[in-house]
Amino acid sequence: MHQFAHMADVHLGANRHGKMAELEIGAFARAMDICITRKVDFIVISGDLFHVGVPSDLNTVRQAVAKMREVTEHGIPIYAIYGSHDYTPTSTSIIDVIDSAGLLTKIVRPQVIDGTLKLECVEDARTGAKLVGISARRMGLEREYYDMLDREELERLDGFKIFAFHSGIDELKPEYLSRMDSIPISLFPKGFDYYAGGHVHQHSEHHLPGYDRIVFPGPLFAGYGRDFEFTAKGERRGFYIVSFDQTVTDVEFVETVLVESVYKEYNLTGFNSSRAQDTLAESFSRLDVDGKIVVLKIRGELSGGKTSDIDFVHLQNLLYARGAVDVHLGRRGLTSADYAAITVAGEDVTVIEERLFKENVGTVHTNITELQGDSGVKLSLELLNVLKEDKNPAENKKEYEARMIEDAFGVLQLKGAFEK
């Protein structure tokens, strides 16, 4: 009997500051320690180990690499694919660096022959398990890889086999992610013993005809506001330890989050801004938040005053003063009868960006179809994500600028177009 660990969406570096950054790397360290203690034969990371492809916070990278080195020194190999976050369209990703250092093995071995994508499998030396993977790209653009994939060859592989991927699946998306880019399961090769998924931040196991065990572990900690909300509502965070011989015999979910969370909703309909402020302050003073992550959702329509009259910074500070580790205050659903405030606070940044692009893409007048509609939104988001990258401490301004231009041209497929 063998065992492997399956984790994904670690998003190291998503939480940049203080205690939250500690908790984030702490969850990863805990997962690695459990793998050592439980003597798993290998670890599969199904994408988004890091929050960005080229992290600027090298302290997080240092701690993560140290932990991965500890694991590999215990003879536990780590196999990984790129996620949508730690993929970069042109430059070298941190995953490549760690792969080169021998601390993990990328299991995406693609070769395009006559327009068909062939994937070479990686065989785990100790267990003989065969691993194949497809990395993600931003905005679900990996779909074209799947369209080209030689499924039949993979289906003919014998032995215990794992297919790692980092994509939403049409048939398995939770309802709240129904608008997320995803891929139909029929594009996956059938008959693998285990489909090691990433990208969906909610742990789940599924069975579909021809695809007997499709598993998403969700994040080890949390990368986004919605992750914190779900955690606070009871969603468990962690990874899977999978036992197998000829096929999977057991799947166990192991938790990694050690900090408690509090979730509370407030409906302020009928309150004016002054009374709302007092009510919230009074309620916050009674919440047990010491040592906890606090997630608050504030909704309703104020009967008077502006939403901005409420001093949310002060209210948040009340909670920090009472020992809250972190406070996530969502007030997107709060409006005022007096003022039609446009508020986007509380949403994930990516959701806001996508929404704004969608609202404005129609104002771009072009006959280039790639810049119109959904494809225009996708391209814009991908470009934005590239341009968001911080300057690395090691590079000077000129190098940073050159990298930005190269990456942006890569996204726009204009590489080489302006060379002359």
Next chain:
Amino acid sequence: MEELEIIGQIIAGKVAHILIREKTDTKIELGNLLVAESRNGSLILQVHNLFYGSQVSREVLELTAGLELEGRGGSLEFFDESLRNYVLAEARAVALVSGNRVTIPKALPDFFSSVRHVINEDLQFMDVPENTAYLGKVRSGSNVLDVPVRLNAQDLFTHHVLIPATTGRGKSNLVKVLLWSVVNDDNLGVLVLDPHDEYYGGRGKELGLSNHPDAKDKIRYYSLAAPAGTNTLVINLKSIMPWHIEELFNLTDPQSEALYGYYFAHKKDKQWIEAIFKDERPENVAPMTAAVLQRKFKTALGLDVNEQGDLICYNRAFSATSGESTLSEMIAALESGMIVVVDTSRLSDKAELLIGSLVINEILTKYQRYKQETGSSGVSKLEDKPVVSIVIEEAPRVLGADVLSQGGDTTYSTVAREGRKFKIGLVAITQLTSVIPTTVLANLNTKIIFGNEMASERNAIISSAAQDLKEDYATIGSLDKGEAIVSSIFTKFAIPIQVPLFDDYVAEYPSRDTPEDKHDIHLKPNRRVV
């Protein structure tokens, strides 16, 4: 223009029964479209009856035949036979064409005017390229003219379509042709419940909608055996509400109350169907009632509990864990003008109807809301939404008089009655028109009538058609495979058509027009976004 051959002359008759003498050596067929020119334009006549005429008395004819048959006639022949014996055709005037103006004739054609066969040019008014819904070509008797019959897809589908036909007359072929023709119509979304899995293709050599050059972008296919790139059909049980189930079964009052009992007890986690199988019985539900509900769900949806106590679905179309987004994705596809084909061939009747009901309920609710909401342009949001149509086979399952009398309105009958207000239509396919109530039939404003020999069915079709078809009773019985009559409020007259074979139609369809730079923007770096 080349002189057109005169094939007959109007000699007598009355409205709808105009008598034409056929010219010798020409041939007038049942269903032929003929033209009589008049001062007001070209009058199009349709032949609905044929019989013999003779200047020789009946007694003489009988005697002459006897002499020939008994071998005593020698070389008997009629004097000026072509003048004395002939064929008479009975026709009705169906349209008066004057330039581009087409009206329903209000006067008889000129007495003794000559008639000729209709030619393509006479019917050019029917070829409206901006209309996308293609039905076939105009047929005059057995002669197919090169005049396409296209209707405005939005009008056609919102006002509902009935396709009455017995097996083997070509209704599936027509639906495939029709759907193919509207694939690129962004103003139309179509949900196709396909109990024979015959529309999409995608497996083997048989052609289907999957062969459309824009299938990838414009068609979504759901099946339990999904070919690569299409969707596996799986619907989460949380999507199902008690009112969906009430439509499926003829439930007693206690059974209905029990459904809602489970539903309200699990309103928060939405796991009320699981509760029925896991014996989490609300206090007010009797054990017997719970058992009956279990059995109904088991047989209709293939649900059961395994040894570990987990709810399982034998056919895997329903799941407690997967398929949460399936309905949303289907709705989103319809709202963006796509065709959604659901292969229900591996499901029970009830399961198929349930899936249809889930989607229709959802889209109807959304469209009702859009109608109330005002968009940025100051008009109802519904104005910007595509028409949505639902193709349902064996329509009496949901529109039959017995179904409606037992359980009242179904989602489908609601759509038939008031869907038009919300841009939602039905394409109802049936072998048994007569069991659909007249009140429902009256709302199905286009009927594409294939051959049918059953008298009761022909009568039901004729009595509910948009045009007066009572003279076509015999014609409907004699329609060959692929031949049909289109009777619609959107056509000036009932048009005889020949539906092309789908494979032939596809072979003639132009391949995708792909500009060289359409997918390679890097080839045109000098293009600017304005």
